[in-house]
Amino acid sequence: MDNIEITQPKLEFWKKNIHLKTVDVINYATQGIGLDLNNDRQNIIERCIDDLVNEEASRFIPTPENIRTKDKYISIIYQGEGKQHYDNKEHDECWIKYTKAIAYALPDSLELTWAYLNRSGALFKASMFDDCLKDLDRLKHMKIFPDDAKLLAHVRALKSHKIIADREFSLSLRRANNNEAADQVDKDRILSLKLNYEILPVILERNNPEVSSLSDSTQLNYSREYGRHIIAKEDIQVGEVIGVEYAYASNIVQDLKYNFCGYCKKQSWSSIPCNNCAHVVYCSENCKINADNDYHRVECKIIPYLLAFGIKDKYLLALRIAIMGMLEGPDKIPTIEDLLSFAPRTRGFMNGRLRPDVHTSVAFMQTSISINLIDQECVSLADCFIMSYFLLIHMDSLPSGHDGDLQDLKSRKEFMNVVELIDKSVRVLMNNGHEVLMPQTDDINQQIHMGSALIVPFSLFNHSCQPMVIISRHGDQFIMKASCPIKKGQQIFTNYGVTWYCHDKQTRQEFLSFYNFTCKCDACCGDWIFHDKKIVDNNKINNEIFQTLDDLANVVEECQLLNKSLHYLTENNSIIKPDELEVYSVILNESYKFSNINSPQAVKLLYLLSNFVELTQVAFIRLYH
Numbered sequence: 001m002d003n004i005e006i007t008q009p010k011l012e013f014w015k016k017n018i019h020l021k022t023v024d025v026i027n028y029a030t031q032g033i034g035l036d037l038n039n040d041r042q043n044i045i046e047r048c049i050d051d052l053v054n055e056e057a058s059r060f061i062p063t064p065e066n067i068r069t070k071d072k073y074i075s076i077i078y079q080g081e082g083k084q085h086y087d088n089k090e091h092d093e094c095w096i097k098y099t100k101a102i103a104y105a106l107p108d109s110l111e112l113t114w115a116y117l118n119r120s121g122a123l124f125k126a127s128m129f130d131d132c133l134k135d136l137d138r139l140k141h142m143k144i145f146p147d148d149a150k151l152l153a154h155v156r157a158l159k160s161h162k163i164i165a166d167r168e169f170s171l172s173l174r175r176a177n178n179n180e181a182a183d184q185v186d187k188d189r190i191l192s193l194k195l196n197y198e199i200l201p202v203i204l205e206r207n208n209p210e211v212s213s214l215s216d217s218t219q220l221n222y223s224r225e226y227g228r229h230i231i232a233k234e235d236i237q238v239g240e241v242i243g244v245e246y247a248y249a250s251n252i253v254q255d256l257k258y259n260f261c262g263y264c265k266k267q268s269w270s271s272i273p274c275n276n277c278a279h280v281v282y283c284s285e286n287c288k289i290n291a292d293n294d295y296h297r298v299e300c301k302i303i304p305y306l307l308a309f310g311i312k313d314k315y316l317l318a319l320r321i322a323i324m325g326m327l328e329g330p331d332k333i334p335t336i337e338d339l340l341s342f343a344p345r346t347r348g349f350m351n352g353r354l355r356p357d358v359h360t361s362v363a364f365m366q367t368s369i370s371i372n373l374i375d376q377e378c379v380s381l382a383d384c385f386i387m388s389y390f391l392l393i394h395m396d397s398l399p400s401g402h403d404g405d406l407q408d409l410k411s412r413k414e415f416m417n418v419v420e421l422i423d424k425s426v427r428v429l430m431n432n433g434h435e436v437l438m439p440q441t442d443d444i445n446q447q448i449h450m451g452s453a454l455i456v457p458f459s460l461f462n463h464s465c466q467p468m469v470i471i472s473r474h475g476d477q478f479i480m481k482a483s484c485p486i487k488k489g490q491q492i493f494t495n496y497g498v499t500w501y502c503h504d505k506q507t508r509q510e511f512l513s514f515y516n517f518t519c520k521c522d523a524c525c526g527d528w529i530f531h532d533k534k535i536v537d538n539n540k541i542n543n544e545i546f547q548t549l550d551d552l553a554n555v556v557e558e559c560q561l562l563n564k565s566l567h568y569l570t571e572n573n574s575i576i577k578p579d580e581l582e583v584y585s586v587i588l589n590e591s592y593k594f595s596n597i598n599s600p601q602a603v604k605l606l607y608l609l610s611n612f613v614e615l616t617q618v619a620f621i622r623l624y625h
């Protein structure tokens, strides 16, 4: 059942065909008549569509069959699978199946009542009593609530309340006896600490007047060589917060879409579904309303079709960005003339400031496509045609009974406008998007890939294989911190792939080929052989950093302590509070005094700090016990 969103063979064939056609056109346009993929974009898009409409096999966009959105029978199947996992005591698997049963059930249906009740049972078994009670509470508002279900719900609620009360009582007893040790080994307590761990939003002390989500210790510059980039206006210490921002738009990968709130991106166990589609859940009514207002009311109707076409997560996020632009209003989507009228440094500024929450700033972000990536380009353009088609159908901009003939569509200006808007969003996202990773409690060394985010001000930073910053995520807020001391006037570089510094030069340059520039960092120019990731893992870091230096006994000792505590924290699955990180930053600031900033040793220090920063983030939790 897990392959509900399978791509259908007819669509596969059509997509393949449309990709092949696009390959021909792009090859001819770029190599044959020398058009530029970046600057002659409109021309290339028009040529692609021209070619498609001349080809009978590509001309009609087929309508996917058996589109599954809310569906009583799918919900029932998931309930059955959930029950099997319940009997096998597989709590995590059981919970996810019941959540899917909730997502697919029709509003106010008997299936929805049973799905909530069953999930409350899974949560009860996994000792998630607060969430269990939330699900049971929802049942009170269900239109269909049979007596046998009512009785079960009532008994479960009573049991949950009793366990919660007993817990509180024993906790207060322990506190009264000051029995810290016993307190620490209480597994339930640790789990509930993690579940309820909230990090307050971080607020910058001094804001940059032009880019308010960056610190005033930074400045936005422009040069021909680097484009827009950020420099330090004053000396910056390790650990100093450089930027704090919410994503303009972000998404959750399909595999994890039932684990997280689709709006605020918190892991959520007692989630509620969208009323119309089965593809998103939320932690609260509030998040549901916000998502609908911002983008989901449009997305909701077309996502099932796009999933049937096998459109990938990144393109779906680009579509979301385009929809947000359309909903903000045509004045927020700049024209070509607007694009040309701005000075390069202040592109997209409004009243002298960059507004990371407004589509205009997104539309002015840098895009550049490498000629080496033709394949990706073709997939991308073909997907843009498909997304534009379904978007227009939903927005009722096409005549009724329209049969998907591209010839007819091509003559419509609104179709071409939408293709161009989505294509632009794809390119903005590819060039500026951030991968969002999350630590997980069961294996702290392996992060999970949660999704992607577009964080406008963070995209003003250029790349270096020796990054100077570290980015962590708290809910939908992203925090950038200095990972090494930065001198006044220096450009501040980030790393476009969090773990790239573990790879050799050739591999790094392959990754970077997409961005169309040659990295001139010391590691690339000097062709350093970066250490293998394993060497820097945990307890091997300490002595290596300082082995060539004689008189650093204190720093070595502190680093060893630091390393030991990291090891301890990792083993015990702990969370570090952001203010606790300060002490580590002090030690690292000291260490950097004795270690050349442009050296592989400095990368080891960076690795040490990133491990700590990782532990300040809430980890992905699975229900094991």
Ligand SMILES: C[S@@+](CC[C@H](N)C(=O)[O-])C[C@H]1O[C@@H](n2cnc3c(N)ncnc32)[C@H](O)[C@@H]1O
Binding pocket: 225, 226, 227, 228, 229, 365, 366, 368, 431, 432, 459, 460, 461, 462, 463, 464, 515, 516, 517, 518, 519, 520
């Ligand atoms: C996320 S943007 C960075 C901001 C960009 N410089 C701008 O003007 O908006 C990525 C693009 O910046 C440029 N870039 C990034 N790192 C660079 C570097 N180290 N040297 C030169 N250009 C770089 C490349 O054109 C890349 O495609």
